[in-house]
Amino acid sequence: xxxxxxxxxxxxxxxxxxxxxxxxxxxxxxxxxxxxxxxxxxxxxxxxxxxxxxxxxxxxxxxxxxxxxxxxxxxxxxxxxxxxxxxxxxxxxxxxxxxxxxxxxxxxxxxxxxxxxxxxxxxxxxxxxxxxxxxxxxxxxxxxxxxxxxxxxxxxxxxxxxxxxxxxxxxxxxxxxxxxxxxxxxxxxxxxxxxxxxxxxxxxxxxxxxxxxxxxxxxxxxxxxxxxxxxxxxxxxxxxxxxxxxxxxxxxxxxxxxxxxxxxxxxxxxxxxxxxxxxxxxxxxxxxxxxx
Amino acid sequence: xxxxxxxxxxxxxxxxxxxxxxxxxxxxxxxxxxxxxxxxxxxxxxxxxxxxxxxxxxxxxxxxxxxxxxxxxxxxxxxxxxxxxxxxxxxxxxxxxxxxxxxxxxxxxxxxxxxxxxxxxxxxxxxxxxxxxxxxxxxxxxxxxxxxxxxxxxxxxxxxxxxxxxxxxxxxxxxxxxxxxxxxxxxxxxxxxxxxxxxxxxxxxxxxxxxxxxxxxxxxxxxxxxxxxxxxxxxxxxxxxxxxxxxxxxxxxxxxxxxxxxxxxxxxxxxxxxxxxxxxxxxxxxxxxxxxxxxxxxxxxxxxxxxxxxxxxxxxxxxxxxxxxxxxxxxxxxxxxxxxxxxxxxxxxxxxxxxxxxxxxxxxxxxxxxxxxxxxxxxxxxxxxxxxxxxxxxx
Numbered sequence: 001x002x003x004x005x006x007x008x009x010x011x012x013x014x015x016x017x018x019x020x021x022x023x024x025x026x027x028x029x030x031x032x033x034x035x036x037x038x039x040x041x042x043x044x045x046x047x048x049x050x051x052x053x054x055x056x057x058x059x060x061x062x063x064x065x066x067x068x069x070x071x072x073x074x075x076x077x078x079x080x081x082x083x084x085x086x087x088x089x090x091x092x093x094x095x096x097x098x099x100x101x102x103x104x105x106x107x108x109x110x111x112x113x114x115x116x117x118x119x120x121x122x123x124x125x126x127x128x129x130x131x132x133x134x135x136x137x138x139x140x141x142x143x144x145x146x147x148x149x150x151x152x153x154x155x156x157x158x159x160x161x162x163x164x165x166x167x168x169x170x171x172x173x174x175x176x177x178x179x180x181x182x183x184x185x186x187x188x189x190x191x192x193x194x195x196x197x198x199x200x201x202x203x204x205x206x207x208x209x210x211x212x213x214x215x216x217x218x219x220x221x222x223x224x225x226x227x228x229x230x231x232x233x234x235x236x237x238x239x240x241x242x243x244x245x246x247x248x249x250x251x252x253x254x255x256x257x258x259x260x261x262x263x264x265x266x267x268x269x270x271x272x273x274x275x276x277x278x279x280x281x282x283x284x285x286x287x288x289x290x291x292x
Numbered sequence: 293x294x295x296x297x298x299x300x301x302x303x304x305x306x307x308x309x310x311x312x313x314x315x316x317x318x319x320x321x322x323x324x325x326x327x328x329x330x331x332x333x334x335x336x337x338x339x340x341x342x343x344x345x346x347x348x349x350x351x352x353x354x355x356x357x358x359x360x361x362x363x364x365x366x367x368x369x370x371x372x373x374x375x376x377x378x379x380x381x382x383x384x385x386x387x388x389x390x391x392x393x394x395x396x397x398x399x400x401x402x403x404x405x406x407x408x409x410x411x412x413x414x415x416x417x418x419x420x421x422x423x424x425x426x427x428x429x430x431x432x433x434x435x436x437x438x439x440x441x442x443x444x445x446x447x448x449x450x451x452x453x454x455x456x457x458x459x460x461x462x463x464x465x466x467x468x469x470x471x472x473x474x475x476x477x478x479x480x481x482x483x484x485x486x487x488x489x490x491x492x493x494x495x496x497x498x499x500x501x502x503x504x505x506x507x508x509x510x511x512x513x514x515x516x517x518x519x520x521x522x523x524x525x526x527x528x529x530x531x532x533x534x535x536x537x538x539x540x541x542x543x544x545x546x547x548x549x550x551x552x553x554x555x556x557x558x559x560x561x562x563x564x565x566x567x568x569x570x571x572x573x574x575x576x577x578x579x580x581x582x583x584x585x586x587x588x589x590x591x592x593x594x595x596x597x598x599x600x601x602x603x604x605x606x607x608x609x610x611x612x613x614x615x616x617x618x619x620x621x622x623x624x625x626x627x628x629x630x631x632x633x634x635x636x637x638x639x640x641x642x643x644x645x646x647x648x649x650x651x652x653x654x655x656x657x658x659x660x661x662x663x664x665x666x667x668x669x670x671x672x673x674x675x676x677x678x679x680x681x682x683x684x685x686x687x
Contacts, residue, residue, distance in 0.1 A: 003342045003345075003348050004342075006348075022351060023351040023354065023355065026348075026351040026352050026355060027351070027355035030337070030352055030355055030356065033336075033337075033340070034333050034336065034337075034356070036333070036356075038355075039359075041360075041361060081496060083495040083496060086495075086496075087495070090498075175361075175602050176602070178546075179360075181325045181359065184325060184359030184360060185325050185326070185327050185330065185359055187359075188355045188356055189354075189355060189356075189358045189359055189360070189363075189364065190355055191361055191364045
């Protein structure tokens with residue numbers, strides 16, 4: 001990896017609308033160089049999932065997503081036999097040679113691909129997003145570790161399937177459970193924070209059509225102030241984008257030009273009743289006064 | 293670490309290799325989990341063109357070698373100290389290379405003149421050489437152990453006896469761990485058959501239920517969160533209690549530990565250290581900067597705000613070990629205790645002072661906290677620690 005490569009990745013990400021911080025560009029460049037998965041941590045709403053989407057976009061690769069949840073098992077994540085079809089096939093071939101039938105119903109036609117199997121069987125390396133790995137059980141994490149180190153899966157009836165192309169793997173975690181050291185060691189690691197003001201402004205310019213630089217800067221500054229307030233749910237980048245889109249849609253040219261609209265559209269940003277009660281009209285006015 | 297054994301690009305000189313190995317060793321000492329494969333990849337990064345510049349090297353090594361948020365936050369300072377020689381003081385503090393001048397909560401060694409060393413009020417008098425106070429083995433038999441069990445930790449004067457009390461606390465914890473684990477295993481048996489899933493699972497075998505699927509209770513393992521008061525007055529109890537918790541820990545797969553005095557320090561890493569003595573050392577290191585006064589309310593507020601969402605779930609027991617002498621605002625303590633009690637399953641407050649004769653929880657802070665406490669128990673001697681077992685088992 002070279003510095004040039006890092007810059008190139010950052011530029012290509014910007015080209016698809018993802019404004020990355022320099023550390024993330026380095027980590028993504030390293031992913032290709034070292035062939036390791038990338039583990040992203042950070043608050044909800046800082047754009048962890050977006051990283052995988054942007055990565056898929058710049059490589060023109062397919063994005064395969066595995067959303068983790070409690071009780072996720074191999075049948076949901078890896079593969080399952082299509083039992084109904086198998087039963088039908090057995091019925092349809094009644095009287096035929098049992099060995100032929102057996103060989104037939106355990107062929108790949110009857111295999112249901114789940115995300116992990118799909119990811120290692122593509123010809124072009126896809127981007128595999130394993131979202132919220134901390135929600136899955138520890139057993140599953142151990143299994144995943146095995147898959148991520150060998151990129152092969154053994155299916156008892158079929159034999160071992162080896163990856164045709166090594167996928168780029170992105171894991172995200174919200175920290176609801178401590179991940180194992182083994183998994184952490186295996187992965188590259190990056191912490192995503194809420195963007196600083198000018199990066200958030202650049203994100204707004206890239207993602208919200210029709211927004212001008214001055215409004216984007218004001219919105220970004222106000223969001224930075226908002227995150228310093230003692231809120232129960234700190235608004236993420238998605239909220240910023242929604243809110244900016246709402247303001248543009250209502251034709252608000254500047255935050256200080258139409259404070260009424262600003263206060264009313266805060267529903268895009270504040271998502272709990274306490275937060276709504278905390279950011280009163282006066283607080284909003286004070287914050288707008290600060291950033292305008 | 294044997295640097296030359298790595299699969300190395302030849303472009304890298306031996307001196308750089310040694311430096312890198314040293315850096316990785318520093319990281320490991322600080323608690324980073326770095327394996328051989330990572331070290332090899334780090335070398336590959338170093339060999340890449342244009343990587344000699346620190347501005348390029350730092351983010352790359354950070355992405356590779358960090359595994360968790362605490363690593364991430366410590367990395368920049370460590371990197372600067374090691375490669376650029378900046379802020380050397382902070383490196384020493386973090387890597388634990390400095391042997392002297394740190395308050396130790398654990399081993400019964402103390403330095404006259406500091407106020408935090410355990411047992412200093414008892415061994416100061418005749419200036420006995422404290423350095424050789426390491427656990428020296430037991431001189432007497434069971435009767436000695438028995439009498440130790442009832443003695444307040446505070447009153448154990450002899451460093452040997454204190455070391456023995458430490459060892460006993462650990463043995464006690466190990467025995468308790470075995471029993472607690474066995475109980476958990478026994479309750480895991482005897483679940484009912486889940487008919488719907490069994491039939492579903494029998495499809496591949498043509499409707500013959502080869503494998504019985506049993507109902508699974510979605511149970512989250514119990515988690516213990518320990519908040520230890522590290523103020524001077526408590527240090528004697530904190531050390532022994534930490535050893536106890538460390539020993540009992542494996543029965544509970546999940547545990548987190550925090551120290552507080554004037555602020556809150558996260559010490560779970562120390563708790564995960566396998567060797568007890570080293571764990572205690574690391575915790576003492578993290579407890580550095582113990583200042584005057586205890587702000588329980590503010591420390592709890594910091595916990596509620598910064599850590600509670602992550603470490604507390606519905607099956608969490610919070611154990612607070614403190615004498616309840618709070619220099620902060622008692623109302624704040626009450627409010628934060630209420631907030632904490634809403635989140636977790638129950639709060640246990642262990643107060644060594646209960647073991648003292650004539651103690652009543654009248655200190656204003658303690659009185660404010662009491663309504664939210666499920667169990668208010670002493671932890672001043674081995675017997676009182678042993679008495680905790682039935683309670684832990686019931687959680």
